[in-house]
Amino acid sequence: MAIIGSGNIGTDLMIKILRSDSPLQMAAMVGIDPQSDGLARAARMGVPTTSAGIDGLLDMAHFADIRLVFDATSASAHRYNWDKLQPTGVRVLDLTPAAIGPYCVPAVNLQEHLNAPNLNMVTCGGQATVPIVAAVSAHAVVPYAEIVSSISSQSAGPGTRANIDEFIETTSAALQSVAGAQRAKAVMILNPADPPILMRNTIYCLVAGDADQAAIETSINEMVARVHDYVPGYRLKQRVQFETFGPGDPLYIPETGKFTGTRVTVMLEVTGAAHYLPAYAGNLDIMTSAAKATTEHIATHTAQTTEATT
């Protein structure tokens, strides 16, 4: 497989694959900046490199042997790259918020799009929060979900900074289409604190009617364990909180007026595996771990399908 984009996400993913006993094999690291740290590291680690972007990858002698390409550039660069990759038939896993293909959040819908030619991994905030909203939606109607993801500004490369609008739009869309909220809002905070902060996520779900609090809390705890299986630094910061609003003290929501029901609040922290940036960058780890877990699952599925048809 090849990675396009030798920045924070692409380099973290490459190191994660090379350091694991994964069946995935790194066939190329593709960038546009010959001086980039990611390309230099790739070369030191024995990975073939090109600084000629997508055309450099397509020109590589072994391109025909590459089965899957990860794109970790930016949403606009991904649209350009996809136009060139689609005719080749190679599978693409998109780590930018370009949202060309269907969304994949492994703990929630890994089985749904295994044959999609272009699979979108939403955003780091989406990978952290969609599972929680889905866990609440499994036991209640969620008319509204709101999430706030805080990441260290040191872990947000130029590609991330260029994609803040896409982060908001793609995360909100996945909170609805994958997690089941009727309306959703996503907020991203780039925190410049030094020393850098760990990735934090706060999730609010409004639940209509009588909420089965015990069932919702169990569902969230089970979901956290499921994500923890492929992102070991993913954990609840404190117990799930429930707050009830009755007719006498409704919650006022500017867009929709008075709400009666329950507000579920979940606070999460993600510690990174420190494959590239230090452990504060859980936002890199949750995205690259989700992409790696998805790809390994696709590889197993493809091998089984091929075996069954031969």
Ligand SMILES: NC(=O)c1ccc[n+]([C@@H]2O[C@H](COP(=O)([O-])OP(=O)(O)OC[C@H]3O[C@@H](n4cnc5c(N)ncnc54)[C@H](O)[C@@H]3O)[C@@H](O)[C@H]2O)c1
């Ligand atoms: N940093 C995060 O926490 C994070 C988490 C999840 C998803 N993302 C998404 O991943 C993408 C990359 O983010 P990042 O923080 O790694 O940014 P970055 O700027 O560190 O990395 C992007 C890399 O892509 C290269 N690049 C740009 N255009 C290219 C092209 N046409 N062909 C080949 N290479 C090209 C750049 O030179 C750079 O090395 C963004 O879309 C971002 O939204 C970032």
